[in-house]
Amino acid sequence: MMRALDLAEAIEAGDLTPATVLELALEAIGEREKEIRAFAHLDIDRARMAARACAGTDGLFGLPVGFKDIIDTADLPTEFGSPIYKGYRPKADAPIVLMTEAAQGVTLGKTATTEFAFLNPAPTFNPHNAAHTPGGSSAGSAAGVAAGFMPLAFGTQTGGSVIRPASYCGVAAMKPSFRLLPLQGVKPFAPLLDTLGLFGARVADVAFGLAAITGRDLRIDGGDFGKPTFGVTRQPFAGEMSREANAALDHAIAALEKAGIAVREITLQPIFAEAHAHHRAINNHEGAISLMWENARHRDKLSPILRDCIEAGQAVSLAEYDAARSVANKARKATHRVFEEVDALLTFSAPGLAPGRDNTGDATCNKLVTLLGLPAVNVPAWRDAASNLPMGVQVIGAFGDDQRTLAAAHVLEQALAGQA
Amino acid sequence: MMRALDLAEAIEAGDLTPATVLELALEAIGEREKEIRAFAHLDIDRARMAARACAGTDGLFGLPVGFKDIIDTADLPTEFGSPIYKGYRPKADAPIVLMTEAAQGVTLGKTATTEFAFLNPAPTFNPHNAAHTPGGSSAGSAAGVAAGFMPLAFGTQTGGSVIRPASYCGVAAMKPSFRLLPLQGVKPFAPLLDTLGLFGARVADVAFGLAAITGRDLRIDGGDFGKPTFGVTRQPFAGEMSREANAALDHAIAALEKAGIAVREITLQPIFAEAHAHHRAINNHEGAISLMWENARHRDKLSPILRDCIEAGQAVSLAEYDAARSVANKARKATHRVFEEVDALLTFSAPGLAPGRDNTGDATCNKLVTLLGLPAVNVPAWRDAASNLPMGVQVIGAFGDDQRTLAAAHVLEQALAGQA
Numbered sequence: 001m002m003r004a005l006d007l008a009e010a011i012e013a014g015d016l017t018p019a020t021v022l023e024l025a026l027e028a029i030g031e032r033e034k035e036i037r038a039f040a041h042l043d044i045d046r047a048r049m050a051a052r053a054c055a056g057t058d059g060l061f062g063l064p065v066g067f068k069d070i071i072d073t074a075d076l077p078t079e080f081g082s083p084i085y086k087g088y089r090p091k092a093d094a095p096i097v098l099m100t101e102a103a104q105g106v107t108l109g110k111t112a113t114t115e116f117a118f119l120n121p122a123p124t125f126n127p128h129n130a131a132h133t134p135g136g137s138s139a140g141s142a143a144g145v146a147a148g149f150m151p152l153a154f155g156t157q158t159g160g161s162v163i164r165p166a167s168y169c170g171v172a173a174m175k176p177s178f179r180l181l182p183l184q185g186v187k188p189f190a191p192l193l194d195t196l197g198l199f200g201a202r203v204a205d206v207a208f209g210l211a212a213i214t215g216r217d218l219r220i221d222g223g224d225f226g227k228p229t230f231g232v233t234r235q236p237f238a239g240e241m242s243r244e245a246n247a248a249l250d251h252a253i254a255a256l257e258k259a260g261i262a263v264r265e266i267t268l269q270p271i272f273a274e275a276h277a278h279h280r281a282i283n284n285h286e287g288a289i290s291l292m293w294e295n296a297r298h299r300d301k302l303s304p305i306l307r308d309c310i311e312a313g314q315a316v317s318l319a320e321y322d323a324a325r326s327v328a329n330k331a332r333k334a335t336h337r338v339f340e341e342v343d344a345l346l347t348f349s350a351p352g353l354a355p356g357r358d359n360t361g362d363a364t365c366n367k368l369v370t371l372l373g374l375p376a377v378n379v380p381a382w383r384d385a386a387s388n389l390p391m392g393v394q395v396i397g398a399f400g401d402d403q404r405t406l407a408a409a410h411v412l413e414q415a416l417a418g419q420a
Numbered sequence: 421m422m423r424a425l426d427l428a429e430a431i432e433a434g435d436l437t438p439a440t441v442l443e444l445a446l447e448a449i450g451e452r453e454k455e456i457r458a459f460a461h462l463d464i465d466r467a468r469m470a471a472r473a474c475a476g477t478d479g480l481f482g483l484p485v486g487f488k489d490i491i492d493t494a495d496l497p498t499e500f501g502s503p504i505y506k507g508y509r510p511k512a513d514a515p516i517v518l519m520t521e522a523a524q525g526v527t528l529g530k531t532a533t534t535e536f537a538f539l540n541p542a543p544t545f546n547p548h549n550a551a552h553t554p555g556g557s558s559a560g561s562a563a564g565v566a567a568g569f570m571p572l573a574f575g576t577q578t579g580g581s582v583i584r585p586a587s588y589c590g591v592a593a594m595k596p597s598f599r600l601l602p603l604q605g606v607k608p609f610a611p612l613l614d615t616l617g618l619f620g621a622r623v624a625d626v627a628f629g630l631a632a633i634t635g636r637d638l639r640i641d642g643g644d645f646g647k648p649t650f651g652v653t654r655q656p657f658a659g660e661m662s663r664e665a666n667a668a669l670d671h672a673i674a675a676l677e678k679a680g681i682a683v684r685e686i687t688l689q690p691i692f693a694e695a696h697a698h699h700r701a702i703n704n705h706e707g708a709i710s711l712m713w714e715n716a717r718h719r720d721k722l723s724p725i726l727r728d729c730i731e732a733g734q735a736v737s738l739a740e741y742d743a744a745r746s747v748a749n750k751a752r753k754a755t756h757r758v759f760e761e762v763d764a765l766l767t768f769s770a771p772g773l774a775p776g777r778d779n780t781g782d783a784t785c786n787k788l789v790t791l792l793g794l795p796a797v798n799v800p801a802w803r804d805a806a807s808n809l810p811m812g813v814q815v816i817g818a819f820g821d822d823q824r825t826l827a828a829a830h831v832l833e834q835a836l837a838g839q840a
């Protein structure tokens with residue numbers, strides 16, 4: 001994988017240039033993109049021109065960045081993973097693209113997404129085992145970072161579309177606090193849930209990228225954030241977890257304990273199970289509204305699974321939707337008490353290894369944290385020897401406490417590497 | 421003015437048809453549109469076809485509806501009041517357009533907006549006095565409803581862009597609770613503040629329109645909602661109010677008291693003055709992000725006042741922005757106590773009569789309620805004999821309590837008409 005922080009330091013030191021880093025990325029892409037299909041659109045000439053023009057003196061130091069293909073770009077097609085938008089070119093760039101470029105990021109291309117960031121699979125393959133999905137909906141961003149095609153790539157999460165593919169592909173990724181990254185120019189699905197996130201090789205790389213792009217104090221390399229306390233929740237309301245998911249979580253707990261870091265099982269208040277169950281009403285109701293035009297004018301071009309979701313959304317009563325918003329608000333308030341007891345929550349990233357390519361896996365471990373708007377980080381924690389598939393665990397922090405959440409995830413990552 | 425509720429009842433009774441109502445609208449437009457300039461785009465043939473095709477059996481019964489020209493329409497240009505988007509045709513309709521059409525509304529045209537719904541004036545004239553502004557940013561929707569061009573028209577409010585032009589133009593209008601109406605496909609300015617609203621002749625017309633479009637229990641005609649209690653706040657933190665604004669508010673209070681309705685002056689907690697002051701940081705910071713592409717690529721085509729706002733937004737520190745969000749959250753929570761004491765707040769809609777056409781007036785009376793996300797209704801309350809300009813007052817309710825807010829505004833409207 002391309003490590004953003006190391007590459008940026010090498011550029012700063014004069015050992016690499018934005019152009020040479022781009023060539024490293026293009027080499028990896030040349031070798032494996034045909035088999036992985038991480039990109040929806042790639043304009044190599046344009047990226048080379050941008051890399052040559054980039055000073056590489058600050059921010060992202062000219063590193064190449066991928067954008068999920070539901071993020072508007074004026075100079076590259078934006079197709080939302082749907083034939084309805086074949087060849088569509090938005091008028092304007094989304095702010096996140098311009099913020100990235102203003103921070104000396106080089107736009108490499110658009111990464112493959114499931115149809116409108118819902119469940120119909122993208123054409124992408126899991127880099128660790130081609131018989132398996134990379135997850136969704138941010139399929140190309142997760143797979144592309146895992147395959148070393150780029151050091152950083154943006155995705156979005158409405159259910160579990162950042163953390164889940166990161167777990168399946170064995171990369172670090174963060175879904176920051178709700179509204180930390182601007183959603184303007186990003187195709188909405190459920191505005192109350194939609195959140196931009198970033199994929200990178202390690203936690204420190206993701207933190208570096210988010211810090212450079214937002215101008216916020218989010219870096220965790222070099223700093224001393226002390227020893228966090230972890231509360232483990234197995235989210236019993238999220239259904240049954242596989243042997244592999246439990247192995248990853250147990251492995252993470254053991255690594256933390258070995259490193260002398262406090263870990264204890266905690267029981268979440270009942271309001272959180274309730275909130276988990278209400279994610280669906282908000283997701284489907286708002287999804288049906290967001291895709292009203294596509295459903296009214298191009299229903300024949302929507303996948304059956306998306307049509308079903310829209311119908312389910314149309315069937316959600318306003319009372320049910322309002323109740324879900326109200327429960328979500330109560331649950332958000334209740335998170336304060338959780339983080340009085342522990343610095344971070346540790347839980348599953350996904351209920352198991354990446355399934356086959358006919359579906360993108362299950363977001364059940366991620367719905368609650370998305371609804372709560374809390375920062376969440378995937379940390380690769382374990383690998384299944386038989387399938388070669390990785391399995392991550394999820395670190396969750398208090399709302400707005402993104403840097404300490406990253407720091408806690410970093411501590412876990414170090415512990416897993418035997419370096420804490 | 422065209423009264424939505426009466427027209428719908430006449431269509432239901434078979435006395436009018438959607439097509440004949442449209443001709444009434446087109447007659448008024450033919451007479452005065454050249455002098456008022458309420459429309460950015462009008463496609464009469466298309467509207468006639470839609471009216472003829474409309475069953476007129478339910479919902480809006482085929483009434484013509486205007487949409488502010490920051491709301492995406494696939495079949496009509498959407499120019500955001502900016503030369504950058506001259507002739508721009510979005511790919512898809514915004515959900516609010518499709519919801520309106522699904523509710524048997526006939527899309528009449530796009531109403532003139534200030535540049536990106538900020539402060540640079542639209543070409544529209546105040547129907548009551550052509551030397552004055554109709555207000556902004558929803559200039560065409562307010563002026564068009566006031567001139568009888570259509571019974572209902574949508575606007576948006578980020579500062580005071582629904583309530584203020586409604587006051588200047590002498591029409592009823594509601595800015596509902598935050599997120600009651602879907603913002604997908606509406607050009608964002610400040611996503612934490614942006615709210616869709618609806619203009620109509622009277623409060624009952626607005627309530628009828630919102631109910632038909634959302635499917636929510638929002639109608640107030642026919643129902644008995646009891647006698648609300650009003651708390652008057654003069655929003656001392658909002659600056660000095662004109663003689664005319666005070667005359668309108670005093671007139672409203674006197675009318676309520678005469679009708680035997682409880683009205684008392686209340687003092688808002690200091691957190692609300694603080695929240696009012698923080699509106700600016702959120703508005704400008706988020707505005708600078710929303711218009712990042714326009715500012716980066718077409719700065720020469722932005723008005724000086726918008727360029728200044730974007731620069732001010734870029735100068736807002738992240739700490740300042742975060743603090744503003746935090747204060748807004750605290751103030752939102754504090755509203756619960758306010759509405760334990762009274763059913764509705766009564767305050768100014770604007771600091772005075774519509775000013776001249778070189779500016780769109782001041783949103784100072786509306787910023788707090790927009791930031792709080794509370795439902796607000798303008799009720800025309802007074803008229804200045806010398807200028808013929810109207811002056812409204814603002815009724816504000818608890819979050820999510822949109823129907824009771826409309827009911828309270830209706831009671832005030834009746835009291836002002838001597839009918840309570």
